[in-house]
Amino acid sequence: MSANIDNVNTIRRFNRFYTRQIGLLDQHILDSPFSLSEVRVLYEISNTGNCTAGQLIESLLIDGGYLSRILKNFEKNGIVSRRPAATDARTRYLQLTAKGKKLMQTLDARSSRQIADVLAPLSAGQQQAVVHSMQTIQQALSERRPIALPDIVFRHELLPGDAGYLIYLHGELYAKETGYNLEFEAYVCKTFYDFLQHYHPSKDRVFLATYNNRIVGAVAIAGHSKMQAQLRWLLVHPDMRGIGLGKKLVQDAMDFCREKQYKHVYLLTTDQQTTAAKLYLEAGFVKTEEVPQQMWGHRLKEVRYEWRSR
Incomplete structure (x- = not known):
């Protein structure tokens, strides 16, 4: 089924609005020295058990060469380390160091505060409407199983x-x-x-x-x-x-x-x-x-x- 051009234009307008709203056009995210892509990599490593570079490429749809440069920079700054898998030394798992975990706690707190600031001017009913709408978008566009x-x-x-x-x-x-x-x-x-x-x-x-x-x-x-x-x-x-x-x-x-x-x-x-x-x-x-x-x-x-x- 082809998409209606009016629907396409409406979604593009929303994308531009929401990008401005949460500051995604900023060079650095959440008052940190990192780009959006770098923060997404940190988040995935933090929340994925036994995370590998291959998993990051698949889940984030990120170029392998670009990811390699990001990871090398993280290791250089003591944010991420690698450890060999117990069953296969050729497989190396990515994990946050103590410094990396502290950084993620700071970024998480800033992200929560940023979203809270966006919602604060809205009434309770408006906040609930925003949340419901986002849940609907996620459900409709995700690859999860149909509703049962x-x-x-x-x-x-x-x-x-x-x-x-x-x-x-x-x-x-x-x-x-x-x-x-x-x-x-x-x-x-x-x-x-x-x-x-x-x-x-x-x-x-x-x-x-x-x-x-x-x-x-x-x-x-x-x-x-x-x-x-x-x-x-x-x-x-x-x-x-x-x-x-x-x-x-x-x-x-x-x-x-x-x-x-x-x-x-x-x-x-x-x-x-x-x-x-x-x-x-x-x-x-x-x-x-x-x-x-x-x-x-x-x-x-x-x-x-x-x-x-x-």
């Missing part, structure tokens, strides 16, 4: 802001994926308002899936009586689909229903939500009704599914 279910953190405590964010996600995702209009978001707002008016953990539960402290999936059980409950607001963010998250959310919701001994659970959806429908059927729901409707800017069928305990 064990990476997701689950909770069911309903906190201030959760309902508002879920309303936002419903409005945004359904508009993009099915073309629902503002009437749908108003409907979601009203249903959440009704739910929160009567919410009590003894009969109701919202299951939230989070990644990097952001909600990426949800479902809820609303208890209507001692015997009956409703499953509502199943949602999985597009980035988290295909890892079994939707199935787990529905399973957790139905386990809660069994725990509370609900005999009858129902849900309302549309015939357009085919992926979710498969999850409901797998969980033991049965389609009981289809009613043609004109709503949310579409002509569709409202579908009712029901589950009954045996």
Whole structure:
């Protein structure tokens, strides 16, 4: 897939901005006599067990001849030393000397202070937004394994802001994926308002899936009586689909229903939500009704599914 030229230009503008912001155009880094490349080499040696020159070339994508000159300068200044591997004298490990370790402690402290100075003018919310954005960039561009279910953190405590964010996600995702209009978001707002008016953990539960402290999936059980409950607001963010998250959310919701001994659970959806429908059927729901409707800017069928305990 080729990159959009507007995206390319936006990233280039950000690169220029961030380079100025943290002083990467300075000849020397962190008020030290070292260049950025030299500091990166020191950092890798400090944080890599049994570090070799070959590992540095691979991890830093640095020219071998340039690295050799850096290492010779470090050894000359008593910052780095080499020791032969116990199993192969031809392999020599790089390590920081006592002087080198003290230097790295100083550089680490300066780096932390520099980042703290960048963040200091920002509010707590803005700082968190910056951190989340950087985590997203790292995740998207790194070569690490794809996100898997064990990476997701689950909770069911309903906190201030959760309902508002879920309303936002419903409005945004359904508009993009099915073309629902503002009437749908108003409907979601009203249903959440009704739910929160009567919410009590003894009969109701919202299951939230989070990644990097952001909600990426949800479902809820609303208890209507001692015997009956409703499953509502199943949602999985597009980035988290295909890892079994939707199935787990529905399973957790139905386990809660069994725990509370609900005999009858129902849900309302549309015939357009085919992926979710498969999850409901797998969980033991049965389609009981289809009613043609004109709503949310579409002509569709409202579908009712029901589950009954045996």
